[in-house]
Amino acid sequence: KAPSVPLQDIVEDSTSGAADAQSAADTTEPDTAVVDATEDTKVRPADKPLATQNPPQSQDSSGWVAAVHYSGTPDQIGAAVANGSFAAPAAGTKAYEKAWVDAKPTNGQMGPFGNGSATVWLAGTVKVDDDVAAILRLDRIRAAYVNGIQVPGDVYGHGLARVAVPLKKGENLVVVRGRGGQKVRVGIETSSAELHLNALDWTFPELRVGSDASTWMGVPLLELTGSGQSAIRCRVVDSDHWKGSEVALAGLAPLATSHASFRLLPKSAWTEPTKEGDKGIPVTLRVESMQSDFAYQWTLHLKVLPADAKFRQTFLSPVDRSVQYYGVVPPTDFDSQKSYGLALSLHGASVEAKGQANSYSPKDWLYVVAPTNRRRFGFDWEEWGHLNGLAALNDAKTRFNTDPLRTYVTGHSMGGHGTWQFGVHHADLFAVVGPSAGWDSFYTYGGSKKPTGPFIRARAHSDTSSFLSNLSNRAVYVIHGTADDNVPWSEGKNLYQKAKQHTSDIQYHWQQGAGHWWNGDKSKGADCVDWPDLFTLMKERKLNPTELTFSFTTPGPWYSESYSYARVRSAKSPEANCKLVSSFDGATLVLNTTNVRTLEIDGAALKAKGLTKITLNGEERALSDEPLIVGPTTGKRPGVHGPYNQVMHTPWCWVWPKDKPVYGAYVSYLSSTWAIIGNGQGCAVSDVDVSDEIAANYNLIHVGRSAKDAGAPDFVSWDDAGVTMAGKTFAGSAIQLIWDSGDRLHAAMWAPKGQESLLYMVVPFSSRSGMPDFLIWGNSGLSATGNFAADWSFDPNLAIGF
Template identity: 25%
Template sequence: MKPTFYLLLLVGLLCTNISYAQTTHAFTEGLVVGPCHQYGREAIYKDQLTYQLIHKTFAVPAEGKTFLTDAQGKELKWQRVVADTAKRFRHAALSNGYLYLTYTAPKEMMALLQVAGHAGLYFNGVPRGGDANQYGYMYSPVKLKKGVNEILVRVGMGGRFQGVMANLIFPAKNILISTPDITLPHIVLTENAEPVWGGIVLFNLTEKPLTDLRLRAVIQGKEIITDVPAVTALNSRKVGFKMDLSAVQQKGEVACELTLLQNGKAIDQKTIPLQAVSSNEHYSNTFISAIDGSVQYFGVAPQKGGQKDTAALFLSVHGAGVEAIGQARAYKSKDWGTLVAPTNRRPRGFNWEDWGRIDALEVLEVAKKKFNPNPQKIYLTGHSMGGHGSWYLGATYPGKWAGVAPCAGYPTLMGYGSADGKIPENSTDKVEQMLLRASNPSNVMALASNYKASGIYILHGDADRTVSVEYARTMRNTLGAFHNDFSYYEYPNGSHWYGDHSVDWPALFDFFQWHRSKKVEEIDVIDFTTANPGISSNYHWAGIEQQEIPLNYSRVQAKRTLNDKSITVTTDNVRTFMVLPGAFPKGQSFKLKIDEVEVCSDCKLGDQPLYFTKNGKWATAEKPTIAQRGSHRNGTFKAAFNHRMVFVYGTAGTKEENEWAYNKARYDAETWYYRGNGAVDMIPDREFTPAGYADRGVILFGNATTNSAWTTLLSNSPIQIQRGSIKVGEEQLTGDNLGAYFTYPRPDSPFASVAVVSGSGLAGMLATESNQYFTGGSGFPDYFIFGTDMLKEGTKGVKLAGFFDNNWQVTKSDAVKAQ
């Protein structure tokens, strides 16, 4: 899924250059063992090596030494492996296995550890981020101890084929600007009056946090200085900086002199190149993301002949491994609209789910403000993984799109999956069934009735070996059962990519051109399904504010009759139903019947929705309070990461507990940076104040004993964790080997939540280190409590998992445990 026309982000390690004086040690010999772990798009994972590390039974590897005896009685032994001429380790045991490397240091030393082709690693027992896609820019600042340093590299299913490379880099400086992974806009000559944002990585190879940092950018004599957030000890961070482009008058390469200042003193400098283009060329724009405050970008194929108000806007979502600017360049400029291509946060990112979904919506809103399109002429398309993104976003947000056109796409991560594996389609295990509920928003097949809101154009090559044409045929058959406005075309002998017309297909844009979204007053019949009102809650004038069973599918079918001024509604799994402004003119009376019950004979809409709640029977109600579940905040553990999250690590525990909290927070920050081109504020618990981080999601590492922010944020939570025990409602679990993820509303915010990464003791805390919650589409419910034995036995090790009710309380009816 990497068409040759795209500008790929994949950077070969041999050509990656941090560009400062350095020496490098390339690892060429090691030991391998596997398969011994299993990760996917679920909260459950197995990892025999991590289990041994937690329980301190891990023995120093040696060639021929037995690592473990598996369930079939087969001994897994460590085997010697030698890197090939490209300095890559390749071995059959690397598929879901581990690579063991050592380095003997003559003294304590600082270094950058660079590994590629791996899902994560342990450096002297401490977790560090992975580079599964071999981008080549994942560097972890580490402190080598004198003597033998051990590295355990976790490798996924494809490890035996793509190989693993590993280097230790010893730079001349301990505080650095790094340029391999930089986010930059183009300089558009007609739009260079205002400062723009760039993003660049800083390294801190010291044992103290870097504060009082600033970046000075100078372009053709124009200087601008940007304050930079702190970079914690032995860590990296991607930071934003402003650039003044106003002096640039000609096309071509433009140099930016970038200097890192600390307390006014220059400590590193780099020259970075930008490209100046004219307004009729394809270009990139940057913006600040509300997800985490980081700098993101999108590609633009500008409207031919210049921007025209009320023209069309096309949102094109890219395939796996593809850069957004490459996606935009696949399209010739159209004379009737502008095309924008969001990034999904990275070329692989989140499969257009989770934060990739939010990125697409952010770019849509930025583009609407910038290009002022006709609101009835907004269209969605995409290729490969972006074809999935088109199916997913099209089903999730009915009413946004006049037309949806998936190209070479697969509908769900259940059927196709891609690099991180598939979401299981079903399970007979009650625990796994509960966990899979959290993935229900990914299942567009269950949301298929929402496609009735848009015209659909399906394009697929009939010889596609990457994403089979059978996916397109399945969707054709699905739509054929109920949809009266879709077109389908199989490109003869078309492979996965058969040229730019794989996406820039004239008939597709002709289809778009004769489609318009209906205005709210034109819609008399609504059929809307959602699995999570916190993601998608309404289609024009009808909405679902609360569910009866969280994360099960909820559906409303509504019919408006203008002649007798009435609305008739049937519901499934709806607790609170909304009628939104636009259903009838403001102040006009109408009748409402829900599930055969007349609820209101003299309803009148103002500027706010009307709410109706089922308490045994339907009745008029006030809007649910912000303290309840609803469209503003509907749970699942991952949702807490949506609102400028801040990582708060505990410092009130033992030395080992405090080290775990910092190391785990740093590991998650590295993972978020890698997967989401993101940046996170990391602070100790003693520095957290609600006012200082208002309305931000809080990710709390530790428990009530070890993290002093717990009382401020979670004193009313029905889940309480302290050293030695976890209490979930009325149920008490004891021991030091329990790990936990859960979420709870932040009490002082109308929308932000707290996500807790915790354990009842050091063993339980260590069991949370490996996770899949940054994997696109992976399902995590509101709470998930497990023992370290999950790492060996899977679902059998789950102690409790479930969803809170609409008042954020634990109920036995919505909780499961392993039998």
């Protein structure tokens, strides 16, 4: 039976629930070996002449009116905006069943209107003399619609994000959708350039005296021609300080925003810190593309810090090739001959990673490394925040050559939740798990309903308590204020009691009368994170790299795959956790598995322990220095396993039909959303620009292409009549799915002609956006969904709606 579930109840808004529950307490916290880039080898454009650049010109808007909508009744404004029939009413009138009021900006801001549970709609106009590209600032706004074209806003109102839209000669209607109870800002500038770097939102390193190490810089790049661009060259210009370098970005969708990455190669070590009041070291960036007539150039400045200062370290993300950063507290009296530990510290909502690092006092025995959650709010340290934390950890361990057996995880508030998450899902990485003011899950803290059907498995990782047994061989230290009015003390107490059932090596500190963020005189940093007893425990604990007695449960190998000597490569069924139970009696090593289809055993590690065989599920197997792989190596496997979001766990590229600009606009929306929410790089090319090199280096997500052109499985097809899967047709429906393309995951998104707005119902970038292998939906909601079998075949028993 087809489920009658509104799609918005399945794909949750990235700003609802627990992330928003983080109060201003978080904002009171302190301010603010190298991985090579993989460059596309497509033929590069010839050097273009340098453009004469003029700054974007501010444009006035006028006639703003506002109306407020509360849930419980149909949103007729939203419906009219979606179908293109909306016209701005006059202030003091009633239209679309709502009263409209004057919303003239004051000091550039409008509102607030209604309360926090409301949706506020605002409409105004901007008049220009010619067709031109506009650069929008959309603070505290979910989305804007300019002449019907939808673009994302910055719901958190940081004031840094920019997106592009086309304006036509004459008057242009601008409609924005935001949350009630907040002031919003709409800024409009125009530019005649082809490309624009938004230096306000850059991701930058801090240089250090004595270092000549290469590093990275990331800056959002806006496409302004409306046609899209490919083979983009992101260059650092040779200068007194820098060697010339170049990194390729395969493509940008029409009017999209995407972070561009720049490689920084110093010519020599930095000799002295930047003096107060000085701009710092200049670095000139240059961009041009295959289609651009000109090259565009900007000069930014980087500060040099003392060698022992806390600093920002950048790295290239293995997820999307964007530049990310983490804050670092280096050890005191650094000695290159010493071995150091590493504490990974996860920040709370609204906190900058460098600010998190500033909360700690330096230690003489370890680094403190504070990654970003992709953004200050980001993904609650799940989904892409989880991936970025692990990437930062791997980069720091390699760069600083720390002792892998002395690695620990801690964090505060949202980062306390992340600490529990990282601890239970990656217990093999951390000797101590130390959450402060942490919460269990969206269900206990944010009040969200648990997902149902196939969505349960796609989001199974989020239910922290279900995986606490993985901490049986770990030390845990729980910190919480008893008067915390943000994350209730009960969250910490309950998790402590649950974890105590699995590990005896557990301690707590309840700070009597303390709120969410608190300090005292116990440490030189902020006591609620730099708690001395926590770091004493860390100093006393080390990992055993090859434990022989353990129990490990994972929601699936796509999220967490390994513990000690064992790695889960594939699950038998997507509908259950995978479990490993290992025991050793001094002579015989026994490993029993549940729901594990393919397993990899580290034979070399076990042989180093003097073992020559293992009894696996009752069958004795010999060990060698090579990995022992038991089970099929085809079908679902590492990197090609699902669920859907995994297609965006390694570099991906959206592909849209050049002759269908409506899909290019949706790809632009996705790319810009990813740039705003995830500080990310969104590769996008038209179907005529896809090269063998792009196909070899990216997971391709085909948007608006036919099933045949996309290479979809033969049991599914789509056309303007609807979607057909396994012989059942869903009329007027859209589809999203993944499949095994051979060496990589591929995906498709498609909607019938005239109903492309259905696609905007699905934007995957939130901490609660985990989705099954496929979705089919229409205007009335979800029609069908499910996961494919372990061999990538369709199984109706793993789906609903059939």
